[in-house]
Amino acid sequence: MSSPQSLLSSAGGSWIELGSVLAKAGEGTIYDVAGRPDVVVKVFHPDLDGLDVKLAKVAAMVDTTPEGAVQSDGFVVLAWPRQMVYRDGAPVGFLMPRISTSQAVEIHSLSNPSNRANPLPSAPQWTTGATWNHLVTAAANLCLAVDVVHHAGAVIGDFQERNILVADTVRVTLVDCDSMQFTDSSGRQYLSPLGRPEFTAPELVNVDLRNTARAEASDLFALAIHIHLLIMAGNHPFLRGVWTGPGDQPDALTLARKGSWAGGPGSPLHTHPFAPSVEFLPNEIQALFRRAFTDGARNPSARPTAEEWRQALTRIQVVNCPSGHQIPAESGMCPWCGIEAARRARKPRPQQTVMPSLSQHRPPPKQPTPVSAHTAVGGPSGGKGNRWVLWSVLIIGVLVGVGVLVGVAASTEKPTATPQYTTEAVTDHVPVPNESWSYPRTSTSPAPLPPPLPSQQSSWQLVIVGTCDEGGTCGVKQRSAPYTAADRLVPNDLHDGNAVTVVCQTIGDVRSSDGRGSSSVWYRLANNAYVASVYMNTSPAGISAC
Structure with missing residues (x-):
């Protein structure tokens, strides 16, 4: 049996049963409607500021059905409010057409x-x-x-x-x-x-x-x-x-x-x-x-x-x-x-690699002192060459001894089984159809066990690049928000070669830069200023969301 909170009514008196939550926003929550795959319901938050005005506005919109809001084949052009919904006789939201977002x-x-x-x-x-x-x-x-x-x-x-x-x-x-x-x-x-x-x-x-x-x-x-x-x-x-x-x-x-x-x-x-x-x-x-x-x-x-x-x-x-x-x-x-x-034309041509000149005068290498087969290894008359031979013999002996001990110790322990992972070929190429739009289904094959997660990195040291791409004065502003119209947070601009500390990333306005393409990703710096990611020398993986 449905709970009272999940049952709403329409203006005609029919019951509307709320299904699963599809989305939550600042004004309200959007739900599935049981038995109605063509619509969803938006229920406003009861503490929404100006709720009475909002409900009056939606009620007025319901009374107007825009011509062309739904095309003859059923395609929805406007997600326009269709019906008011009520709880205990009081309006709380509205029904609207469901939009298929699987390919939108x-x-x-x-x-x-x-x-x-x-x-x-x-x-x-x-x-x-x-x-x-x-x-x-x-x-x-x-x-x-x-x-x-x-x-x-x-x-x-x-x-x-x-x-x-x-x-x-x-x-x-x-x-x-x-x-x-x-x-x-x-x-x-x-x-x-x-x-x-x-x-x-x-x-x-x-x-x-x-x-x-x-x-x-x-x-x-x-x-x-x-x-x-x-x-x-x-x-x-x-x-x-x-x-x-x-x-x-x-x-x-x-x-x-x-x-x-x-x-x-x-x-x-x-x-x-x-x-x-x-x-x-x-x-x-x-x-x-x-x-x-x-x-x-x-x-x-x-x-x-x-x-x-x-x-x-x-x-x-x-x-x-x-x-x-x-x-x-x-x-x-x-x-x-x-x-x-x-x-x-803008792309620099590759340059040959330059190494130190081989024609410069260099002193000949020192010749090693020959060791006589008749000279005692530890004798006082062996000189520097004999002392190096002595040290070499001693070091080799120590290493051999350690290796024997390690081998003996290892042979006394039980062998540990190494887990085996099967690597399957993965393709990310999706052919573009010429006549009709069709798409492959997502594979449901089990994936290999993931590697251990690395330790969480809290900041990244990057370098500013490409600020002259826009022409005129070089430099990029440090803004208070990830939008091109946001005010400066820091008065001075960043220029090519400046090192910065990035702490997180977010989505904002789309920016473009030569060599870095276009992106809507912005980085927040350690000073809380925002700079578009296209002005950084690299885009590291794993930067956390702001």
Whole structure:
């Protein structure tokens, strides 16, 4: 029999039995629903701040069913609240559609080239087969999802990559919909105070979002950022480039307010040599980026709508360059060929190994003193040569004696059986299907016994490298959090060759560096400052999580 706490009721009076816990978050807990594989239930924490307002907001969302939230074949575009649930007659949460996550990834796992090519062993592996055409299609599908949200009278608000899931068919689902800004039928607005700096529209800088409503245009800024990340090799338009202006490169929010983006018209932030130039894109797409980032900095209403983006992206015709890279048909250049050439040119040529000159004068080696067969070994007239012979004989005798004793001692003990381990061949190569997406099952063969765990290391000594890759002034900031927009924790920058002590690692914003690729891993130093792992000379195994 189910416990009273595991039984909830719907508005229609039917019972809902809670199953296993799927996830716990800051606002509530998500459960399976017994006998209902198509839905899950979110129960808010009873001590949640502003719980009454949250429940009123979700109730208003339940009364609105966005057109296109679920496609005709059942694919879920928005994880939109469906029904309120009650305990003892009081609302405590809501039902929402269940999203299949077995082959879905957060969008950064697709837009970031390093994450895409090297998925975690426990993550879906299909991203390794994604092409530029897949990325363009994913961008168009994201636009469709955003358009559905806006037609429902909602604003995404916290439009960050963890709230965007991409399936292996590159169709897109938006989750955490109950955190969106929503206006009910009476005109009451329920706000969305959260947001990540790198996706925040410039007009919202220094705005208290707890008391200020967002406009759809703020979503359209973040949408353009996500599209740029997808089709421009994971490069954020306000983060990576060659800074040609005075002083250090400003943070992303400052650049966004000025409309200064990498490769934009008149921008002091130029395209990085290892990033594709926006000029390889169709003229229509270039114009949309200018409207989103240049014109939109002064006039947010100038930004393209989600539907404008979707139509333009679906019109891109993809062809292969002579080297096999995918590019737009109207492009007169292949950026990927150019990037490969730039990397080859930057890579230092190997140098021959130099040893000390053999032509330098060296004194001839001393000849050993011959030992006479008639000279007594211990005699006083034996000289240095005879004394060395004496010591050699004594040492050999001692070693032989010790060996005999050890052998005798060993022969008196019982032999210890050495455990035998069978090593099986393991392959991590998963072929990419050409027509249909299919994946091998995970092997359930027992694994060999693991070796003894090494002693836990508490810190790692690393060296700063590659800080000049971004152009302009070299150096990397020591930040208060693992985000590019975080404030400095320590006033001085770190430069190539500086030694640092790393104590733990965490996940933050994606950073890129020549020779080290891209990564979202950040290291916390002994002084509590955060530095992206791509600026370290190595990535040791075993660094604990912060």
